[in-house]
Amino acid sequence: MLGYRWLQTTAARCGFPGWPAGRLLSVAEGVRLWRKDGCRDGLRGAFTWIRRRIRTSGRRPDFDHRDLPILRRWDADSTDRAGSSAQTAFSILMPVYNTDPAHLREAVASVLxxxxxxxxxxxxxxxxxxxxxxxxxxxxxxxxxRIERLSHRLGIAGATNKAFRQARFPWIALLDHDDWLHPCALSEMARAIAYHPDADVLYSDEDKIDPAGWHHAAFHKPAFSPDLLRSQNYVCHFLVIRRSALEAFGGWREGYDGAQDHDLLLRLMQAGCRFHHVPHILYSWRQSSTSTAFTPIAKPEAHLAGMRCVDEHAKACFGPKAYAEETGLTFVYHVRTGLLQKDCRISILIPTRDHLKELRTCVDSIRTRSTWTGYDILVLDNGSTDPETLEWLRIQEAEDPTGFRSIRIDAPFNWSRLNNVGIREARGDVLVLLNNDTEVITPDWLERLVEEALRPDVGAVGGLLLYPDGRIQHAGVVVGMGGWADHVFKGHRPVHDLSPFVSPMVQRNVLTVSGACMAVSRRTIDRIGGFDERYIMCGSDVEFCLRAHAAGLWNVYDPGVRLVHHEAATRRSKPIPEIDFVLSCKAYAPFLAGRGDPFYNPHLSLMDTTPMVRR
Structure with missing residues (x-):
């Protein structure tokens, strides 16, 4: 079968005789989703997925308040706010250079x-x-x-600053010279400003226009995610910024062309500006052979400029030892905070009961694959009876008395209680909770987890967990998915894939991470408390992360941390207790009844772990 990426590129560049390029692209997307669905129902299933994709692509995004979900609550003064939003004034900045005349006309017409x-x-x-x-x-x-002509080129940052100096209104909006604004773009931004008057930066969802003029590749973004913004400029379009905030920074810095907006957003974030997400597609980004919307490698110098601005931002936020590193993906970076010092103590907590095979695999992978050696392992033995397991634990303690300990806990299984005992007994400044059926893959997993957990603004940190066949088991938890909480991208291959949501291979903030691999600092535990021992088997890891979120802390998912998770290998036959469902329902209620998980998009279906637009 033709590779999806090849088919996508071919469709976008060449089209198909008698068939718009966007339609062929939809076929490719439908085939991909059918394969992800296990090729269910054979060709009939394939055609079903293809029809779904064709029906939802190729159109300009509809925007009818009667059809869209209610994403804001109207209160008693809604009329006054709606009236004030009509008076919100925008200066739209558009630098132009040798633009295709048809595209330029359409961009200006979309403003008119x-x-x-x-x-x-x-x-x-x-x-x-x-x-x-x-x-x-x-x-x-x-x-x-108003049009100003320059006699010589200043570059996109310089030209944008020139346009900014023309601006007279309190809100600055950015529009590329060949892109398209939805007719409701400014009215929706004005409405958001009226309801969120403290916002300094507002951004919307977006899609792309292929060379044949078809709309596709919708990007439904999460709420503000600082770690995602450090990883890539996901904010991008449609972007509106408070004029006073821009004036405080002097506008756009030259020398970062191609990444000038990313540089500006990082500086605004560092200064404490407040970001607000408007979850509608208000902007369409045109694809061309020289556009990064078509292929990220079209402007390699822009990738390097992005690397410089992220590196500079990392040092400003976390100190001189911080730096940005390549991820192997264009326009995707990873910030290393440099906060992990040699004297930092790390304790790895592993609850277990017998199951020596899984436990030995887990411990051996830590010892043989970890590049960081400043850790100790604390096994929480929940009443093992297998003689071989007991003998193995005794030998490990005898051979490595400072680096390996086991604590006997003879009590009915309670995941929360076991880990709370471990937290009290552990010596570490940072605690890494690990299931006994996990296996380390990436050598620097500890460094990556711990240096994020040491940040004062971070609650819990989790990594990319894979099934034994290499597919994704955990890439962040979405509260509300499946009616409770589930792992987005579950069952996908761990690749930087086209999606209506953020790629699973990019670091981002999430509402919660799995307790199967979770790092948390002792400072955070002292602040918000340990795990709720009313939970017995499942749910207390999610509830812990929700408390961290409520305390103003960021929970972080890092795909650079990879482990195999033989999920539930040690409790296959044990049903989940009813009390776990009752407590979870109560903890999740604000997100199930309200706007949902802020780090997912309200237009994406919660009934499938594959991100797709809900109908």
Whole structure:
């Protein structure tokens, strides 16, 4: 079968005789989802998935308040707020350079079609020498549109700053010279500003326009996620920024062309500016052979500029030892905080009862594959009776008395209680909770987990857990998925894949992570407490993370931490106690009844672990 990536590229570049490129792309996406579904129902199942994708692609995004989910609560002063939003004024900045004339006309027309009345468009022609582009600009005669022509090129940062100096209104919006704004873009941003007056930066969801003019590849973003923003500029379009915040930073810095917006957003985040997500597709990003929307490698210098700005940001936030490192993915970076010092004590807690085979595999993988050696292992023995297991534990303690201990806990199984006992007995400054049916893959797993857990703004840190066949078991937990909480991307291959959501191979913030592999600092436990011992088997790891979130801490998922998880290998026959469901229902209630998991998108279905738009 043709590779999905090859088919995507071929469709976007060449189209298909008599068939728009976007339609062929939809076929490829449908086939991918069918294969992820285990090729169920054979060709009939394949055609079902293809029809779904074709029905939901190729159209400009509809925006009808009657059809969309209610994403905001209207209160007694809704009329006053709606009235004030109509007076919110935007200056739209558009640097232009040798733009395709048809695309430039459509971009300007999308501004003229805005339903919101208060705007101006500030265009700066960055020395275009293409006659057709200049001709389009000459033909614009709307009093709300001002055009400045430069005699020599300043680059995109310089041209954007020129446009900013033209701006007169309190809110600055960014529009690329060949992209398209939804007619409701400004009105929705104005409404969001009215309901969230403390916001400094607002951004929306987006999709792409392929060379044949078809809309596809919708990107439904999460709420503000600082770790995701450090990893990639997921905010991107449609972006609106408070003018006073921009003035405080002097606008865009030159020398970061291609990553100038990412650099600006990182500086705004570092300064404590408040970000707000508007979960609608308000912007369409045009794909062309020279656009990073079509292929990320189109502008390699932009990737390097992004690397520089992320590295600079890391040092400013975490100190001189912090740095940005490559991930092997274009426009995706990873920040190493440099907070882990040699004198940091790490305790690895492993609850177990017999099952020596799994326990030995887990411990051996820690010892043989970990590059960090400053740790001790604390096995929480929940009443093992197998003589071989008991003898193995005795030998390990005798051979390594400072690095290996076991504590006997003769009590009915309670995951929360076992780990709380371990937390009290452990010596570490950072505690790594590990199931006994896990197996380390990446050598620097401890360093990555612990240096994030040591951040004062972080609650829990988790990694990428894989089934023995290499598919994803855990890449973050979404509260509300499946009616309770489940692992998004479960069953997928661990690849940087096209998705209507964030890639599973990019570090991001999540509402919760799995307790099968979780790092947490003792400082965090002292602040929010340990695990709720009313839970017996499942749910207390999620509840712990929800408490961390409520305390203003970020929970982090790092795909660079990889372990195999032989899930439930040691409790296959044990049903989940009813009390765990009752307590989980109570803990999840604010997210099930309200707006949902903030780090997922409200337009994505909660009935499948594969991110897809709900219907």
């Amino acid at each position: 079609a805005q339903r919101h009345p208060c705007w101006e468009l500030c265009i700066v022609d960055d020395g275009s020498d293409r006659p057709q582009t200049r001709h389009v600009l000459d033909g614009i005669s709307d009093s709300r549109i």
